[in-house]
Amino acid sequence: MPALFPSFAKVNLSLEVIGRRSDGYHELRTVFQTIELHDLLEIEVTADPSIALTCDDPTLTCDDQNLVVRAARLLQSTAGVTHGARIHLQKRIPMQAGLGGGSSNAAVTLLALEQLWGAALSVATRQRLAAQLGADVPFFLVGGTALGLGRGDRITPLPDANLPTIVVVNPKVAIPTGPVFRGLQAELTDELTIHTLTACSPDNINWLAAGNDLEAVVFRAFPLVREVRDRLRALGAHLARMSGSGSTVFGLFEDAAAGEAARQICLEAGWLAWTSPALGRETYARRIGVTGSYPPS
Template sequence: MAFELTLPSFAKINWTLRILGRRPDGLHEIQTIFQTISLNDRLSFARLEDGRVEIYTDSLALPTGEANLVHRAASALQKRFGVRRGARIRIEKRIPIGGGLGGGSSNAAITLLALARLWELDVSGSDLIELGAELGADVPFFFLGGTALGYGTGRMVTPLPDVEASHLLIIVPSVKISTAEAYASLNAPALTNEETAHILSVSRKTEDLVERLQGVLRNDFEPTVFRSYPEVRRAHEALLESGAKLAFLSGSGSSVVGLFDNEEERQRAASMLLGAAVGRIELCSTLGRDQYRARLGECAALLASSNGEEFHWGVAKW
């Protein structure tokens, strides 16, 4: 059994995000279509025998104590299963912090997967998913990957046919948006009824994908975020002006995603945007469920089934 392990931790975007209303418990009911993308952090784990959890990172903006979601994930796993071992964890950060790309949630899910293996725990994917849901609303999605419908407060996920889009360009303006503040600014009404979920019918051709996305593409955070953060609005406008077929906010922002028909158009846009000083630019592609599992290697054995029929926790069948 190896005592060290290194894994990628992939980002996500939201193809669509609807806020249906505020629940009696104060949380918000949503419908979203999640998507893993190739942009990733790199997490390295070394097993310790004395129970300590140590976090190291190359990012000055990331805390290393209990405020770090990776630390909280490791501690929660220790507590839930009575683990006496610990870990030294290094986070090489590439996913922007506070950009709506799910970096913290992804890191937490990967930490649970990696430590379950390093600590030789007898746990199921369902155990880890349930624990992940306690850490954050987006965490369960990263036990699935690919394209998936999220609903409830976001913790409930079910797989959809994978989207294949190789020509994404993401602009990350130099502002961080608090998710809690973004929700508060919506002033959403109390939830009184359920709306029909928008299921994304996908095609493997980018031009067909654009047509299908135009029917469901909507992020309810966009009006308030664009109004409060002019830098984000300018990034959205710049993507469309540079030739993106679609441009949209991911999560509650600040990242804005552009979809291009081909690599030539994306490279031309990247060249234009580099001179526009609109923010950090990332070129990436979608990551399908099978690709996601393959990149996680043997740790993927604990992931939920990828056959689209059942996800081990919190999933309705469609």
């Protein structure tokens, strides 16, 4: 009987691009937040070492390039596991949408198979494997509200944000992350700036005012994403912001009825839309049913 593990999406409450790093990545300061919208992983352990992935979305590649398969194989090789797994992914989080669906799938696969295979990893090893898989993957080991520095992969848990109704809207546009960052034409970040950011107290992070530095690039190339942001504002969101590198936009509504009305209007416009509450860290850990890799904040 397969074991079931939800794989939750995230939004970036803020995303600041400090500059370009010498390794080609960008130095970021971002505040992540897990939300209710989720995929579902069905995992069954097998006696042989093969990893087989299927998905209900025929557009998703299920070969060795998929992050789920890569996570499973990376755990196998690191922990010396001889078992395998059959994994079925029920996909609900849009792809290339700024919601971290693939990263979440990878992190939950790591955590779930570590438990199912009895492959106990140290916290440091688990974090290292997650960072190898992708910049957003380490965040999904902890969930809740968290600060991400470096590529976004150096995670510090923050007190859970007290958020109102969250309406998440995707205009059915897929946006690859790479071209968005290249469009910034950011300068190299000096070491003093990186040190200052690393040393700053997480309590001083004002995500409400920080914004998302990638919006300008995306709005120029994909004006529909700006239209979604402006529509949510017009419908009463006291904050509407793009998540990650787009194309998803989220709006915060103080009134739940107004949020639901906005969601319905966005659906009528032909967009994907959800009311998706924030998930705090303890709730996140309980819902995925596996132990994360960071101590409580």
